[in-house]
Amino acid sequence: MARKKGRDISGWLVVDKPAGVTSTAVVAKVRWALDAKKAGHAGTLDPDATGVLAVALGEATKTVASITDALKCYDFVVNWGAETTTDDASGDVVRQSDTRPTADQITAVLPEFTGQIMQVPPAFSAVKIDGERAYDLAREGEELDLAARPLWVEGLTLIESGADTARFEMVCGKGGYVRSIARDLGRHLGCLGHVDHLRRTWSGPFDVADGVEFAKIDRDTQEWLESRLLPLETALVELPQLRATPEGARRIRNGNPGEVTGMAEWGELVWVADADGPVCIGRYQGGTVQPERVFNL
Template sequence: MSKPRKPKGRPVSGWLILDKPVDFGSTEAVSKIKWLFNAQKCGHAGTLDPLASGMLPIALGDATKTVPYVMDGRKVYEFTVTWGEERLTDDLEGEVTHTSEKRPTEEDILALLPRYTGTISQVPPQFSAIKIAGERAYDLARDGEVVEIPSREVEIHRLTLIGCPDAHTAHFEVECGKGTYVRALARDFGRDLGCFGHISGLRRTFVAPFGEDRMVPLADLVALEKIEDREERLAALDAHLIDTAEALSNLPHLAVTDDQAHRLRMGNPVIVRGRDAPLAEPEAYATARGRLVAIGEIGQGEFRPKRVFG
């Protein structure tokens, strides 16, 4: 019987909040980070298009177990819409499908924004990762198929017009929930204003719970490659990592003893005591000495682990 393969790379864990450059794909970014950190496991929370820049949270090691909690978080984007053209991809990459000589006034745009605030119905772009009959919409679109993508509800918490530098463009900022396509917002703005439009600039500045100040430019990480000593280089890279537990800061927290931590890591529940202890929570996380131990649920006086961390 053959022995199981030893995983390649280091068992390094934590979150890296990458400032992704334009013309660099999300999958490409994850591969680069995995290689730089010599990490065993790596994944990202929320794809950014190659033409978009900004925050791409990347999970290393055990932090990959917390990706769903970051995926569900609110996001903030700054984006620019260019009027007069609708494009196949709803951004600069696609061919022009509709044109118009009309240009909206600032008053026209401001009057439109309340219709796009709150819970709205949105049809994702043809070039998106939505699955249609088991296939990605962008794969079908590249094959020349026009597919019917059903609309879905998304949450727009805040939508602001930053300014109109000229008659052809407008800058916006949006705070939105999971599953919102900013490219679809630009497309729909243009249709409603009767002038057509597409995204010509897009930057993500926030993915809850990580703020803009936590972002690390890719160039800063690549620059560390020049450090010849391997251990010194990896230590310099690791200094940019954020503790895995920070991804769970929106969940109730329970501090446990070392003995309780051992029980949780073995998959066993522990008794919840203390005046300030949560009484019942569908999801919470436990730490021992500040280190993440488990994600689980609290009920009937117990914390029951669902996912454990080494």
């Protein structure tokens, strides 16, 4: 018996991911509920983290790379006084401290964690080492020496400070680990620390206010879920938009350079639409666009 392939359905569904669920599980449930052929996501969230997980369906999966570099915003709480194996509350405590920082002390060091910084990922992360995931090696008890990686931190703000905790908001680029920020803040302040609660409030054009609850994702809510889909071009807001001529659109859909109206820089990545909707993502070449990703809508 032939396997059912699923429906041709395209767009973005913003999910407000709960704690205790993996990003992969969210994508799988959305795909099942909508009976979609293809699904993926833009930016993994840790299982214990909550908030925005944008799920791409069908042709929208071709736009994921367009928002890889988009800024993301996190609201998180740091517990002072202990460092853990995972840099969050799910890990085992490995070091403790009786020192606690004041709000003024915390605020004073935040400039050192903004702008272009170097960050060492947590041992329990998806970073690959010789082809293997760091978290797999860490679970096997291996001592890992992960290399520092550059991270752009647009802003890091102290929201409130208590006796043993502090709440922050951070806006950063791709590849950022909030758990590393908590760990490094704790070390820098001499008090040690780990993430207690982490929530992504927005990611590029996707906001938690548009998110659907994970518990409401079901085959019985399929029609409602479809009404919540955002168009695939939602992910293309940072790219210049050009218009294809009728003949240009035909050529582009066949994988050839096609004529467009509008202007961009030579070689600039753009997206092209016609009267029927999005046509492609491609490179502008002075009056034409060479397609790199063609949409089959």
